[in-house]
Amino acid sequence: MLARRQLRPGFWLVFWREIDWLRRRPFLFAFVGVVPLALMALLTGIFSAGLATRLPIAVLDLDSSDLSRSIIRMVDATPDTAVAFRAGELAEGRGMILSGKVHGLLMLPLNLERDVFAGRRPEVVFFYNTQTLTTGNLTLRGVNAAVPTAAAGIRLSLRTAQGQPIEEARAAISPIPVQIHALFNPTLNYVHFLLAALLPSLLQIVIVAASAYAVGMDVETRYRLRILRRLGGGLWPAMAGKLLPYTVIFMLVLGVSDAVLFGILELPLQGRSWLLVIAGFLFILSCQLLGTLLALLLRSTTSAVSIATLLTSPAFGFMGIGFPRLGMNAFSLGFGALLPGTWYLTARIDQTVRGNPLDLSWRPILILLAFAVGLAGLVALRLEWMRANAARDAGGAPKAVLSEAGS
Amino acid sequence: MSELLAVFLGEFRRIFALRPVFSVLVVGSVFYAVFYPQPYLNEALRNVPIAIVDGDGTVTSRELARRVDATADVAVTMVLPDIVNAEREVLSRTIFGILVIPKNFERDLLHGRASPIALYADASYFLVYQSVSGGVVAVARTLAAEAETARLIGMGVDPVLAGTASDPLRLTAVPLFNPQGGYATYVLPGAFVLLLQQILLMGVGLLGTLPGADPGITATDGSRPGPLATVGGKMLAYLLFEAFILPLYLIALPYFYGLPRLGGVVPILILAVPFVLSVSGLGLVVAAIFRSPLRVQLVLATIGLPFFFLAGFAWPTEVIPDAIHVVSLMVPSTSAIGGFTRLAQLGATLADVRSELLMLWGLAIFYGGVACILQFRERRRYARNAQTVAA
Numbered sequence: 001m002l003a004r005r006q007l008r009p010g011f012w013l014v015f016w017r018e019i020d021w022l023r024r025r026p027f028l029f030a031f032v033g034v035v036p037l038a039l040m041a042l043l044t045g046i047f048s049a050g051l052a053t054r055l056p057i058a059v060l061d062l063d064s065s066d067l068s069r070s071i072i073r074m075v076d077a078t079p080d081t082a083v084a085f086r087a088g089e090l091a092e093g094r095g096m097i098l099s100g101k102v103h104g105l106l107m108l109p110l111n112l113e114r115d116v117f118a119g120r121r122p123e124v125v126f127f128y129n130t131q132t133l134t135t136g137n138l139t140l141r142g143v144n145a146a147v148p149t150a151a152a153g154i155r156l157s158l159r160t161a162q163g164q165p166i167e168e169a170r171a172a173i174s175p176i177p178v179q180i181h182a183l184f185n186p187t188l189n190y191v192h193f194l195l196a197a198l199l200p201s202l203l204q205i206v207i208v209a210a211s212a213y214a215v216g217m218d219v220e221t222r223y224r225l226r227i228l229r230r231l232g233g234g235l236w237p238a239m240a241g242k243l244l245p246y247t248v249i250f251m252l253v254l255g256v257s258d259a260v261l262f263g264i265l266e267l268p269l270q271g272r273s274w275l276l277v278i279a280g281f282l283f284i285l286s287c288q289l290l291g292t293l294l295a296l297l298l299r300s301t302t303s304a305v306s307i308a309t310l311l312t313s314p315a316f317g318f319m320g321i322g323f324p325r326l327g328m329n330a331f332s333l334g335f336g337a338l339l340p341g342t343w344y345l346t347a348r349i350d351q352t353v354r355g356n357p358l359d360l361s362w363r364p365i366l367i368l369l370a371f372a373v374g375l376a377g378l379v380a381l382r383l384e385w386m387r388a389n390a391a392r393d394a395g396g397a398p399k400a401v402l403s404e405a406g407s
Numbered sequence: 408m409s410e411l412l413a414v415f416l417g418e419f420r421r422i423f424a425l426r427p428v429f430s431v432l433v434v435g436s437v438f439y440a441v442f443y444p445q446p447y448l449n450e451a452l453r454n455v456p457i458a459i460v461d462g463d464g465t466v467t468s469r470e471l472a473r474r475v476d477a478t479a480d481v482a483v484t485m486v487l488p489d490i491v492n493a494e495r496e497v498l499s500r501t502i503f504g505i506l507v508i509p510k511n512f513e514r515d516l517l518h519g520r521a522s523p524i525a526l527y528a529d530a531s532y533f534l535v536y537q538s539v540s541g542g543v544v545a546v547a548r549t550l551a552a553e554a555e556t557a558r559l560i561g562m563g564v565d566p567v568l569a570g571t572a573s574d575p576l577r578l579t580a581v582p583l584f585n586p587q588g589g590y591a592t593y594v595l596p597g598a599f600v601l602l603l604q605q606i607l608l609m610g611v612g613l614l615g616t617l618p619g620a621d622p623g624i625t626a627t628d629g630s631r632p633g634p635l636a637t638v639g640g641k642m643l644a645y646l647l648f649e650a651f652i653l654p655l656y657l658i659a660l661p662y663f664y665g666l667p668r669l670g671g672v673v674p675i676l677i678l679a680v681p682f683v684l685s686v687s688g689l690g691l692v693v694a695a696i697f698r699s700p701l702r703v704q705l706v707l708a709t710i711g712l713p714f715f716f717l718a719g720f721a722w723p724t725e726v727i728p729d730a731i732h733v734v735s736l737m738v739p740s741t742s743a744i745g746g747f748t749r750l751a752q753l754g755a756t757l758a759d760v761r762s763e764l765l766m767l768w769g770l771a772i773f774y775g776g777v778a779c780i781l782q783f784r785e786r787r788r789y790a791r792n793a794q795t796v797a798a
Contacts, residue, residue: 027702031702031705031706035706035709036709039709039710039712039713042713042731043713043716045728045731046713046716046717046722046727046728046731047716047722048728049726049727049728052722052723052725052726053726054725055723055725056725095759097583097753098749098753098754098755098756098759099749099755099759099760100745100749100759103723112576116575116576119567119568119575121574121575121576121577122576122577123577123578123579124576124577124578124579125578125579125580125581126578126579126580126581127581127583128580128581128582128583129583129584129753130582130583130584130585130586130588130593131583131584131585131592131593131596131748131752131753132593132720132723133585133588133590133593133594134533134721134722135723136582136585136588137537137588140580140582143578143580144578144580147576147578148578150576151574151575151576151578154575154576155575158575168519171519171520171521172519172555172558173555174521174551175516175519175521175522175551175554175555175558176516176521176522176523176524176547176548176550176551176554177521177523177524178523178524178525178526178543178544178547179523179524179525179526180525180526180528180540180544181525181526181527181528182528182530182536183494183497183527183528183529183530183531184529184530184531185530185531185536186530188530188536190533191722193531193533198712198716201712202709202712202713205708205709205712206709209704209705209708209709210705213701213705301701302427302700302701302704305701305704305705306427306430306431306704309704309705309708310435310438312708313605313708313709313711313712314439314442314443316712317443317445317446317447317594318445318446320446320532322534322590322594322721323446323447323534323590323594324452324532324534324535326452326455326503326532326535327449327451327452327453327534327590328445328446328449329445329446329448329449331445332445332446332448335445336446349531353531354498354531356498357498360495360498360499
């Protein structure tokens, strides 16, 4: 380290000082390097099942006929649902939903089989818990697939009983089949989609807060800012040297996690990985500059970190992963647009699942570039303003500077 | 007892006296109450734009397009000549689905042959896919039932029987508790519980790491209250504070945002007591581990998001690996989110959430106990240091 210390003031001096600083502050190093990866490992573990299958539902079979039993078998056989309990009466089934044991209750009425073949159109009722929206809808999907299949069998037999040829009957029972193609995500697997979006959301919090913290330590007082400037041989090299070590660490964190996601878990990577890297770099830089700007504007490290976490920790909802931006009100659209993460996630979805052609890939990346340039400009303006202030104060009231330096 | 009271009063005063704590617990609570729900307030996606590629151009195909446009889920905003053009529009996010009606759609339908249509729906966003496919499939199903009934009547079948034959077994799906399937109704009750926990953890963490973290020291002889009185007094102070904030989040805000609530207020408050105590205890432990206000803030800010996915709310508990689930029970929100949601939104009784209630009481006792032990050790270290200084 001695050789490095003898370097002339400049970018590298601040750069190595920062790395030295990180080595002496294990907490900060853990926060920027280990915490995001550990949380990512936890989330990967939570979602390791891949798809939510065989969700428990209860059945209330009041008919106990061949038909009702075959419907229950079909419902149990769909990948989405599993018949976990038999309820003796409606109240018992309701209790199971309320205590969280099952997500739904399928009720097969008395005389189901008899009424079907007498043409009385009996009603099979599925009560499902939509308070947990995704889970509830998945159980409905299972029942929705199984019961019409059973009904189609009956329709087919009603027609063939009337003497219609089976092929004709089969065409007749579904006159307008809808062939649904799920673009970009044929298996409808949202776990991977969610997982791939969660790390950037966590990183956004970590980067903005850590930058506010690290820069805040050096600019909290004018005295410390002046030291930083002297070490860097100017404000620009000093700031660059201050931020670059973290940029490298965050790129590594993103790289490791993406290597796991795309390399080991084999998430789709339909687009261009070099665009993904560019977008990731601009995203990290924008977040760092946002944190830096907060630290420069607020001066106190505690306030800067508070505001940084206040803005970024609830940001997940605004970035349109769970509930798409398409359906948001004007305020949320506006706030979401001001988050670098929103555009990084857009670019990420473009380059991972959608595989956009090159000419349709640039928009989010150019927006991220504009963020980086714009925030760098604001940081520059603020720094110049602070320097001008300091110079004026130093000329006008030397006492004040002395007292601050002493404090 | 007087020690406990002194700590209690001292700590309650510090909540309002220390600026960072006041900003987190009071200003933060109010800010998040307004800010956090914003993205979800529209509840559902309406009129997701899609394109139609009509290769048939007949009365029936236009009728299908018109009916699709009329649904609440989707809106037909473009009519495009071919699928290649339409796919580019999907990639540039101007539309989110393509409905292709092939040539001879009407003719096949009238001839009694299967007359398929194709839907290409953007599945890169879950809700978008659900809206587009749900809207189009429902319309196709109605149109198909009409066509089939008409055909059967044409064959000379009695109209009532024709209806039966096309739909012999009705499936009625009854969504419980969130009948519109609204996204705000789904996500906010759980999110409010998590916000309460994170804000209180942050507040307690700051109170325990900022200067003056040992209230209740008597001015006369400088003696410190015992560990039990310190921890108990502090936890009671947080409980008193939450007596104002928790009803705001779990009763007033849901009412204000129009979220249905079936359960009574009393069971919610009964579950709230062990919830607040366990979070307070955890906060005291967090403060003792991290020992600096900045570290407390940094760590707690990042960990909220994973906590949400552990609660079995966005992702069902049944498919979370057991090992992770068991460890996650150490976090109060894992039990509390399900417990409060079932009490308030589902109208469950306290008996239905017995396991959550017991779990939270267990955590309250456990973290309170750990906090006491940490206090005790800290006092012993302090006394030893004082001895060495005296010697």
